[in-house]
Amino acid sequence: MLNVLLTSESVSLINIFKNIGLGGWFIVTVILILSLISVYIFIERIIAINKASKRKNSFINHIKDFIYESKLDSAIDLCHSTNSPISRMIEKGLLRMGNSLDDISSSIENVGKLEIYKLENKLSTLASISGAAPMLGFLGTVMGMVSAFFEVEQRGSMDIQVLASGIYTAMITTVLGLIVGIIAYLAYNYLSAKVQQVVHLMESDIISFLDLLHDKEKKMNSKSKTISTESSEEKISFEHVSNQQKSGDLNEGNSQSINNQDNFN
Numbered sequence: 001m002l003n004v005l006l007t008s009e010s011v012s013l014i015n016i017f018k019n020i021g022l023g024g025w026f027i028v029t030v031i032l033i034l035s036l037i038s039v040y041i042f043i044e045r046i047i048a049i050n051k052a053s054k055r056k057n058s059f060i061n062h063i064k065d066f067i068y069e070s071k072l073d074s075a076i077d078l079c080h081s082t083n084s085p086i087s088r089m090i091e092k093g094l095l096r097m098g099n100s101l102d103d104i105s106s107s108i109e110n111v112g113k114l115e116i117y118k119l120e121n122k123l124s125t126l127a128s129i130s131g132a133a134p135m136l137g138f139l140g141t142v143m144g145m146v147s148a149f150f151e152v153e154q155r156g157s158m159d160i161q162v163l164a165s166g167i168y169t170a171m172i173t174t175v176l177g178l179i180v181g182i183i184a185y186l187a188y189n190y191l192s193a194k195v196q197q198v199v200h201l202m203e204s205d206i207i208s209f210l211d212l213l214h215d216k217e218k219k220m221n222s223k224s225k226t227i228s229t230e231s232s233e234e235k236i237s238f239e240h241v242s243n244q245q246k247s248g249d250l251n252e253g254n255s256q257s258i259n260n261q262d263n264f265n
Contacts, residue, residue, distance in 0.1 A: 027140030027173045031180055034129045034136075038184045041122045042191065049119060049194045052085050055201055063090060064212055072097060085115035085198070086205045093209060101213060108206055115202070119195045123188060130185035137177020144170020 059082055066075035072094060079091035092111045096104045148167055 035180045126188040133181040137174040140173025
């Protein structure tokens with residue numbers, strides 16, 4: 001019994017595709033091509049996004065150690081060898097070291113925009129497919145219904161069986177279009193959520209990096225102020241000693257002058 005049902009369903013589907021018409025076959029072919037493109041984009045993007053989302057805490061820790069030890073070249077080499085969105089952003093910040101924090105932050109932000117653009121690559125195509133596939137399916141259905149009504153007109157009589165056969169055959173394009181559109185829509189939303197997760201990780205690491213630079217800058221400023229204060233104190237002490245020596249020399253000169261005057265008298 002089950003074999004009979006499966007056989008009848010297979011024959012029914014074969015008949016549907018046989019009667020779909022040239023225009024219907026064109027629409028179905030386009031929808032199937034769009035489905036293959038959607039699958040390719042999803043697989044390619046999920047691999048790229050997962051690769052970008054791999055986060056090693058040791059990377060940030062090594063960067064911190066190199067910065068505190070003033071090993072800028074080692075930090076840049078580590079970023080270059082890591083080859084990830086966050087490493088490229090931090091590498092740009094390291095290359096701008098010596099400039100103001102605002103300048104460094106602006107440079108990192110520009111690189112971040114480029115990295116986000118790379119992550120979102122082809123997602124707009126997936127979004128377009130999610131909208132275009134159902135519309136193409138509807139177009140195929142309308143074309144099929146027009147063909148069915150035209151056949152009824154040619155027969156000169158209203159044959160419900162012929163009309164129904166033409167309509168349900170035409171509806172196959174709508175079904176295919178909706179299936180491809182729904183799958184593409186779900187894939188687009190899933191990939192968009194994954195991209196946002198990567199962006200949040202990038203923002204977190206960049207904030208930590210900028211805080212690190214800010215702390216280092218504060219320590220350097222504090223150290224330079226201490227050195228400046230010590231230099232000022234040494235200068236003041238030197239001037240005080242010099243003034244005392246001058247005062248002593250002056251007093252000694254005055255005493256000698258008075259003695260000379262007394263001897264003269």
